[in-house]
Amino acid sequence: METFITIIAGVLFTIGTYLILSKGLVRIILGISLFTHGVHLLLMAVNGLKKGGAPLLGEATDVYTDPLPQALILTSIVISFALTAFSLVLGYRTYVELGTDDLEQLKGDPNE
Amino acid sequence: MNNLVILPILLPLLTGILMFFIPRQIRLQQAMAVAGALITLGTSLLIVSSISDNGIQILNMGGWEAPFGITLVADMLAGLLVTTASIVTLVCLLYAFYATNQEQKKFYVYPLIMILLCGVNGSFLTGDIFNLFVFFEVMLISSYALISLGGGKIQLRETIKYVVTNIISSMLFVIAIAYLYSITGTLNMAHLSERVALAGQDGLITTVSLLFLIVFGLKAALLLFFWLPGSYSAPPAAIAALFAALLTKVGIYAIMRMFTLIFYHQSELTHTILVWMSALTMVLGAVGAIAYSDIRRILAYNVIVSVGFIVFGVAVASEAALSGSVFYLIHDMLAKALIFILGGAIISIAGTDKLREIPGLIRFRPTLGWLFFLSVLALAGVPPLSGFVGKVMILQGGVDQRYYVMAAVGILTSLLVMYSAMKIFINSFWGETLLSEGEEKSSGKGYLLPGSILAALLIGLGLGAEPMMEYVGQAVEVMLNPTLYIEAVLP
Amino acid sequence: MKFTDVILQTSTKILVFIILTFSIYVMFAGHNNPGGGFIGGLITASALILLYIAFDVKTVHEIIPIDFKLIGAAGVLISLLTGIGSLALGYPFLSQAFAYRDLPLFGKTELATAVIFDLGVYMAVVGTTMTIILSIGEDE
Numbered sequence: 104m105e106t107f108i109t110i111i112a113g114v115l116f117t118i119g120t121y122l123i124l125s126k127g128l129v130r131i132i133l134g135i136s137l138f139t140h141g142v143h144l145l146l147m148a149v150n151g152l153k154k155g156g157a158p159l160l161g162e163a164t165d166v167y168t169d170p171l172p173q174a175l176i177l178t179s180i181v182i183s184f185a186l187t188a189f190s191l192v193l194g195y196r197t198y199v200e201l202g203t204d205d206l207e208q209l210k211g212d213p214n215e
Numbered sequence: 216m217n218n219l220v221i222l223p224i225l226l227p228l229l230t231g232i233l234m235f236f237i238p239r240q241i242r243l244q245q246a247m248a249v250a251g252a253l254i255t256l257g258t259s260l261l262i263v264s265s266i267s268d269n270g271i272q273i274l275n276m277g278g279w280e281a282p283f284g285i286t287l288v289a290d291m292l293a294g295l296l297v298t299t300a301s302i303v304t305l306v307c308l309l310y311a312f313y314a315t316n317q318e319q320k321k322f323y324v325y326p327l328i329m330i331l332l333c334g335v336n337g338s339f340l341t342g343d344i345f346n347l348f349v350f351f352e353v354m355l356i357s358s359y360a361l362i363s364l365g366g367g368k369i370q371l372r373e374t375i376k377y378v379v380t381n382i383i384s385s386m387l388f389v390i391a392i393a394y395l396y397s398i399t400g401t402l403n404m405a406h407l408s409e410r411v412a413l414a415g416q417d418g419l420i421t422t423v424s425l426l427f428l429i430v431f432g433l434k435a436a437l438l439l440f441f442w443l444p445g446s447y448s449a450p451p452a453a454i455a456a457l458f459a460a461l462l463t464k465v466g467i468y469a470i471m472r473m474f475t476l477i478f479y480h481q482s483e484l485t486h487t488i489l490v491w492m493s494a495l496t497m498v499l500g501a502v503g504a505i506a507y508s509d510i511r512r513i514l515a516y517n518v519i520v521s522v523g524f525i526v527f528g529v530a531v532a533s534e535a536a537l538s539g540s541v542f543y544l545i546h547d548m549l550a551k552a553l554i555f556i557l558g559g560a561i562i563s564i565a566g567t568d569k570l571r572e573i574p575g576l577i578r579f580r581p582t583l584g585w586l587f588f589l590s591v592l593a594l595a596g597v598p599p600l601s602g603f604v605g606k607v608m609i610l611q612g613g614v615d616q617r618y619y620v621m622a623a624v625g626i627l628t629s630l631l632v633m634y635s636a637m638k639i640f641i642n643s644f645w646g647e648t649l650l651s652e653g654e655e656k657s658s659g660k661g662y663l664l665p666g667s668i669l670a671a672l673l674i675g676l677g678l679g680a681e682p683m684m685e686y687v688g689q690a691v692e693v694m695l696n697p698t699l700y701i702e703a704v705l706p
Numbered sequence: 707m708k709f710t711d712v713i714l715q716t717s718t719k720i721l722v723f724i725i726l727t728f729s730i731y732v733m734f735a736g737h738n739n740p741g742g743g744f745i746g747g748l749i750t751a752s753a754l755i756l757l758y759i760a761f762d763v764k765t766v767h768e769i770i771p772i773d774f775k776l777i778g779a780a781g782v783l784i785s786l787l788t789g790i791g792s793l794a795l796g797y798p799f800l801s802q803a804f805a806y807r808d809l810p811l812f813g814k815t816e817l818a819t820a821v822i823f824d825l826g827v828y829m830a831v832v833g834t835t836m837t838i839i840l841s842i843g844e845d846e
Binding site (some may be wrong): 219221225228229232233235236274275276277673 | 738748775778779780782786789790793796797798799800801802
C-alpha cells in the first residue's frame, strides 16, 4: 500500500510541476495545490500506513499508529490552505489590476 | 524551564494582533509597534544575560518534556540573533513611519511587520525542526503580504515569483522533514543530533541533509538566489531594509544550526558542497552588483555576496571561522538595514533609482552623504567598523584550513562590493548639483534617526569587538560541541 | 450576482442550521475525539459560504453584519491569552488544565482549558476563511 501511495504522490508531483511551469496564473496555483497534496501523501506514506489502532483514548489495542505524521500533515494542510488562498487572491488582484493572467505579459522589460 | 524564552515570540505577535482591532488609528498603531519592539528588545537582552550567566535556556511548551513536546531553546547564537532582529525591526519601524504612504499604512503594514518579527524570532528560538518550518511560514506569509503592498504591476509580478518560489521550497522542506522523521523517528533537534550521531550519518541521511541544503539555500539565497534581486527591489524602502536584514539571515541561521548540530559527520561531502556554493554565490553576487546601475539592484546583489561570505565561514567550520561567521552575521543584519534605509532615502529624494539620473546630493544632504559613506565602509569591512573583525576571522579560518582560493575569492568580492557601493556614493553625491533646494521629489527626512542609530551600533560593535567576542565565543562553543546543546535539552 | 434559485435557497435555509449545529458539535468533540477548532471552523465557514452562494453578498451582510477580519484577530487573541494565562500562573507557556464539575443540565462534565484555545482557533479559521473568500467575492 505504501508503494501505491508513493506512486500516486509521484504522479501528483509530476502534474503539479507541469502546471507550475505553464504560463497561466490559475494553472500555476492549481499546480501548487496539487504539489502540496503530493507532499502530504508522501509524508503519510514514508512514515507507514496504519500500523495499529487509532491513537485515541479508549481504543483498546496493543499497538497504536504513530499520530505525529498525521499532526504534521494537518499543520501542513492548514499552512498550504492559507498559502493557496493567498495566491488565489493575489492572482485575482493581478487579473483585475493588470487585465491579464498570462505571465508572459507580466514581464518588466524584454531582456528579463 | 524559563518562560522568558517565549516572550520574544509572543510579544510581537500580541502587539501585531491587537493592532488589527484599530486599523484606522495609525498614530496609536505606531506607538504600539514601537513599544512592542522595545519590550521585545528588552526581553531578548534579558535572555542574553541569563544565557551568559546560566547557560542554555529551555522552555518545554505546554509542560510536555522534550523530545515529546515542542521545545524552545535559547542558546547564545539564538539569543544574539533575536536581539539583533529586534533592534533592526525597531529601526525599520522608525523609518517606515516616513517611508510608507497613507494607503500602505491602512493596509496593516505595522501589524504585518510585528508578525514578521514573531516568525523570525520563533525561527531562531525553536528547537524543533517542524516548528522551524511553521515559524518560517509565519515569517514568509507576512512577507508575502508586505511585498505586495501597493499592488502596482512590479509588486504583483514580483510577489507572484516570490510566493511560488517560496511555496515550492517550503514543500521541499516538508518532504525533507518527512524523510528525516521516517529515518530517525524524532523531530526534536537535540534528539535528532543524538540519534544521527548514534546511528552514524549514512548515505540516506546525507542525502536528506542535501535536500535541507537546497531548501535553506533557496531561503537564504545561497546560490539559488534568482528570486532575490527582483523581490527585494519591489517593496517600499523600509520593508526592503527589513527583508534584506532579516529574511535571508534566517535561512543562514538554519544552515548554521543544521550543519553544526545534526549533519556534521560527513563534512568532507556536505561542507565541501557548502564551500563551493558559497564561493559561487560570492562571485555571481559580485558580478551582479557591478553589472547593474540602479540602486535597488546593486544593494540586492550585495545581500547575496554577504550570504556567500557568511556561509563560507560556516562551511570551514573551524572555531575562528565560525566566530567570524556569527560576528559577521550580526554585523551584516545591521549594515544591510542601514544601507537599504539610506538607499531608500536617496531614491526618495532624487525620485529615481537610476544612478545616471541622480544629481550630486552632497551639497544639500551632507549628513546623508557621510552616513552613506560610513555604511559603504562598514560593508567593505574597513576598521574600526564592525565588518572588519568578522571578515578577518572568517578569512583567517579559511586560510588555516587551506581554502586559499576561496579566501582569495572572499577578499576579491569584498573589494567588488566596496566598488559597487562606492559607485552609488560617487554617482549620487558627487558631481554637478542639478536640483535646487525646493525641487527635490520629497524631503527624504526620517532616515536620520534610524540611520544614526544603526551607524552608532556599527561603530560600537566594531570598537567593542573585544567584549562582544565573549558572547560570540559562547555561541560558537555550542556550535562546536553539540553535546552541550543536547545535554541542555535532554537532561 | 443576481440570480434566484428557489431550490437552493429553500434547502440552504434548512441546511445551514444543520451544518452549523454539526460544526459546533465537532468543535467541542475535538478535545479527546476526532474534531477540533480547525475543522469546526471550516465547517462553519462552509455554512456561511453556502449562504453567500444562495443569497447574494449584500443580503447576507445585512443579516450578519460582522467584520470577519476582527473575528479572526479576536480568535488568535483568545488562543494567545490562554497561553499567557499559564504563563501568568508560572507554568510553561500553553500548559493546559482540566477538571470534572457537576453542571446543572449537563451533569458531570469535563471542563478543559484546551477548549478555550480551540475556540480561539475556531474563530481564527472562520475569520480568515471568510475574509479571503469575501475579498474576492465582494468584487463585482
